[in-house]
Amino acid sequence: MDSHATAHSEAHEHPAHLRHHFMDAAQQKESATFGMWLFLLTEIMFFGGLFTAYLVYRNWYYPAFVAGSHTLDIKLGMFNTLLLITSSFTMAMGVWCSETRRKSGLVWSLIATIILGIGFLGIKTIEYKEKFELHHVPGSSFSAASFVNPPLDAQGKPKDTPLAPDMAIHTEVYFSLYFAMTGMHAVHMILGIAILFALLIKSAKGQYTTGHNTTIELFGLYWHFVDIVWIFLFPLLYLISRH
Amino acid sequence: MSEITEVPESHGEHIVSPKVYALIFLALLVGTAITVGASYIDLGPWNPVIALAIAVTKATLVVLYFMHVKYSSKLMKLTVLSGVFTFLILVGMSLSDYISRAWGQW
Numbered sequence: 581m582d583s584h585a586t587a588h589s590e591a592h593e594h595p596a597h598l599r600h601h602f603m604d605a606a607q608q609k610e611s612a613t614f615g616m617w618l619f620l621l622t623e624i625m626f627f628g629g630l631f632t633a634y635l636v637y638r639n640w641y642y643p644a645f646v647a648g649s650h651t652l653d654i655k656l657g658m659f660n661t662l663l664l665i666t667s668s669f670t671m672a673m674g675v676w677c678s679e680t681r682r683k684s685g686l687v688w689s690l691i692a693t694i695i696l697g698i699g700f701l702g703i704k705t706i707e708y709k710e711k712f713e714l715h716h717v718p719g720s721s722f723s724a725a726s727f728v729n730p731p732l733d734a735q736g737k738p739k740d741t742p743l744a745p746d747m748a749i750h751t752e753v754y755f756s757l758y759f760a761m762t763g764m765h766a767v768h769m770i771l772g773i774a775i776l777f778a779l780l781i782k783s784a785k786g787q788y789t790t791g792h793n794t795t796i797e798l799f800g801l802y803w804h805f806v807d808i809v810w811i812f813l814f815p816l817l818y819l820i821s822r823h
Numbered sequence: 824m825s826e827i828t829e830v831p832e833s834h835g836e837h838i839v840s841p842k843v844y845a846l847i848f849l850a851l852l853v854g855t856a857i858t859v860g861a862s863y864i865d866l867g868p869w870n871p872v873i874a875l876a877i878a879v880t881k882a883t884l885v886v887l888y889f890m891h892v893k894y895s896s897k898l899m900k901l902t903v904l905s906g907v908f909t910f911l912i913l914v915g916m917s918l919s920d921y922i923s924r925a926w927g928q929w
Binding site for chain 1: 838839840841844845847848851852855858859861862863865866867870871874875877878881882885886889890891895896898899902903905906907909910913914917918921922
């Protein structure tokens, strides 16, 4: 591959990374970006199905969804939103560094993105752990008892409106969708972080800062897409059912 | 090999400056603050509407600037728009079915 590229670049004058079947580097990049966007469209439809299911079930079992949503910690959700938005910013800066050939800038941007991404997953783990302890994880250990008899606050009043048992069991639907949506989002984060490590090693060797940075740009698109999914998950799961 | 490290000439490629990124980042932070703040005010049926409106605004900023769609070719803009369009069909048609069927029998 390399020897071929070298031999080729002697014959015509164009960059080694340019494949035979493209007219020039710009066309090659345009094609790659187009392909990435097509992939992201399938992702939009994938998460779109989950969002639709959430909206439909929220209308059906509204009181259960409100009660389920009240068990989420808005502060943790907001902090995670900040982490993810910041990681999108560091990723965007990484793209800029690779475009302007700043190698150490790119390396540090990717490191920052990795740390922020892992921080997000860490907080998600804390939230998931609490759900396990409260028996709010769908499955054989699920219990709707805390929605029929909500825990009492310091004044001895229930912290939330008690639900009738036949409505309380539907909180399991809320938590099924909560885990499906945040879980699929987390899977995308884990895959993204794994790819980030690979990109980090390659950029430390000087790749992506020699003029050919399509890989970094396309990964940036993926990372920003995952950010967008969370931008919708946060209000839908944490915020809109507050009242 | 060294001569091939020249910048690949991409026609009209636009490098988005860190200043723009920082501004968008700031706008996203403000948007997050507003959406959290709005959720503490009881606006009845308007709570979800406002939350989604802010989320759509934030997502649009990310797509246009972080994802460079504002500076991309018409093909890319059309691709993104067709994605939004099919997504709206998915949500809109499914919800219209659920809303218009078996009224009051949930």
